[in-house]
Amino acid sequence: MDDGVGKRRRLSLTAFVVFTTSYVLNATTPFIADDYTFAYIFGTSTRVTSIADIVRSQVIFYTTRNGRVIGGFFEQLAVLMGKPAFNVVNALMFLALVAVIYLNANGLRKPRVALFAAIPLGLWFALPSFGQSALFAAGATNYVWLATLALGALVPFRIYAEDAGAVPDVLWLAPVMLVLGVFAGWTNENLGPTVALMMVAFLVLYRRTGLPVPRWAYAGTIGAVIGAVFLVGAPGNYLTLAEVGSDAAKPGLSVLAERFAAITHAVFLDNLFAVSAIFLVLAVLVREFPAERARALVRFGTLYLAVLPA
Numbered sequence: 001m002d003d004g005v006g007k008r009r010r011l012s013l014t015a016f017v018v019f020t021t022s023y024v025l026n027a028t029t030p031f032i033a034d035d036y037t038f039a040y041i042f043g044t045s046t047r048v049t050s051i052a053d054i055v056r057s058q059v060i061f062y063t064t065r066n067g068r069v070i071g072g073f074f075e076q077l078a079v080l081m082g083k084p085a086f087n088v089v090n091a092l093m094f095l096a097l098v099a100v101i102y103l104n105a106n107g108l109r110k111p112r113v114a115l116f117a118a119i120p121l122g123l124w125f126a127l128p129s130f131g132q133s134a135l136f137a138a139g140a141t142n143y144v145w146l147a148t149l150a151l152g153a154l155v156p157f158r159i160y161a162e163d164a165g166a167v168p169d170v171l172w173l174a175p176v177m178l179v180l181g182v183f184a185g186w187t188n189e190n191l192g193p194t195v196a197l198m199m200v201a202f203l204v205l206y207r208r209t210g211l212p213v214p215r216w217a218y219a220g221t222i223g224a225v226i227g228a229v230f231l232v233g234a235p236g237n238y239l240t241l242a243e244v245g246s247d248a249a250k251p252g253l254s255v256l257a258e259r260f261a262a263i264t265h266a267v268f269l270d271n272l273f274a275v276s277a278i279f280l281v282l283a284v285l286v287r288e289f290p291a292e293r294a295r296a297l298v299r300f301g302t303l304y305l306a307v308l309p310a
Contacts, residue, residue, distance in 0.1 A: 007111040014117050018098055021120075023091035025135055031083055034138040038075045048076050067234030070149075070186050071142035078137045086137060093145050094134060098123070100151040107162045146187040150195045153177075153184035153220060157202040160214065169214035177216040181223025186231045193232075196224035 040047055041057040043064065048054055054076045058069040078086045098119045105119075106112055124130055132139045156177065160167040167173075181199070185192040199221040206213050 007113055010113045011111050011116055014113055015095060015099075018120050019091050019095045022094040022134075023087055026087040026090050029131065029135040031079065031137055033136075035075075035079055035136075038072070038138065039079045042072075048080055050080075051077075054080065061236065063235045064239055065236040066240060067186070067231040067237060068142070068188050069234075070183060071146050071188060074141035074145050075138050078141050090135075090137070090140050090144070093140070093148055094120075097144050097148040097151070100148055100155055103155045104151060104158045107158060108166060142188065146191060149180075150184045150187055150191050153180045153195060153224070154198055154202075157199060157217060157220070160211070160217065161202060161205060161209075164211055167214070167216070169212070169216065171215065173214075173216040174219040177220035178223040181220040181225075182227040182230070184220075185224035185227025185229075187227075189231065192224070192228045196221065196228050199224050 038048075041053055042061045044060075046053070048057060054073055057076060058073050061072055062069050078090070081089065098116065101119050102116050106115055123134070127133045133143045134140050156167045156173075181195075184195045187195070199217070203213055203217060203221060205211075206217070
């Protein structure tokens with residue numbers, strides 16, 4: 001009992017250090033570049049002064065540019081709240097990102113302070129440009145905030161796979177997961193469809209292991225698919241494609257193959273640290289866990305690797 005209380009205290013202290021460090025870094029990073037562009041209703045010279053203005057701006061953006069309105073909403077909200085408030089909120093969001101990564105990795109096992117502390121360090125080294133991705137408001141709202149949303153939507157799926165009783169199949173949770181799934185699937189073209197794919201993978205995992213599939217899992221998965229459809233089906237996507245020409249709007253198989261190869265190469269090149277860490281973890285799983293359990297974990301880890309280029 002004392003050891004458990006001590007670990008929880010150390011975990012809380014580590015979380016405080018992560019928040020404080022993130023806050024200090026945010027406080028030394030000003031609003032720059034795109035942050036000032038997002039201070040105005042998209043396509044106009046009217047400054048954003050309310051939530052209603054942000055909604056109007058994102059409707060224009062959705063119909064004329066592309067479907068990434070969730071990140072756009074957060075970015076304009078960040079500018080609207082001002083830099084001092086954003087420093088606090090963004091530090092909390094970075095801490096939340098660390099927390100959801102930790103929950104997806106650790107599940108319901110006993111608290112692991114070293115793992116929690118290693119996650120922000122891993123993000124520092126693994127992100128190609130930490131400042132642009134986690135401190136610059138336009139970057140943080142589109143990467144840290146959206147990743148937190150997406151990975152948070154996966155936490156119930158992850159916990160249920162470990163202990164079905166920990167996430168009961170109650171009716172009220174289904175509409176909550178439906179809405180959360182829509183937002184998670186609507187994040188961006190890389191993350192949204194990947195979240196939907198991961199949720200489908202969890203449903204398959206439940207079936208394969210004999211677990212009953214709860215209603216909230218179906219609702220979350222349906223929501224993620226709907227969100228992804230809203231994302232890629234935005235009218236602005238097609239207007240943007242039309243501006244760059246028909247070849248880009250209707251690429252052939254050879255063009256798609258070249259893009260897939262280029263993106264996959266870039267992912268592994270820019271995230272060599274993260275990819276190497278994944279392979280190391282898979283090797284440890286094979287060595288430390290019983291054969292059947294290790295094979296299951298490796299299959300699931302390989303799925304993460306497979307969807308990484310997405």
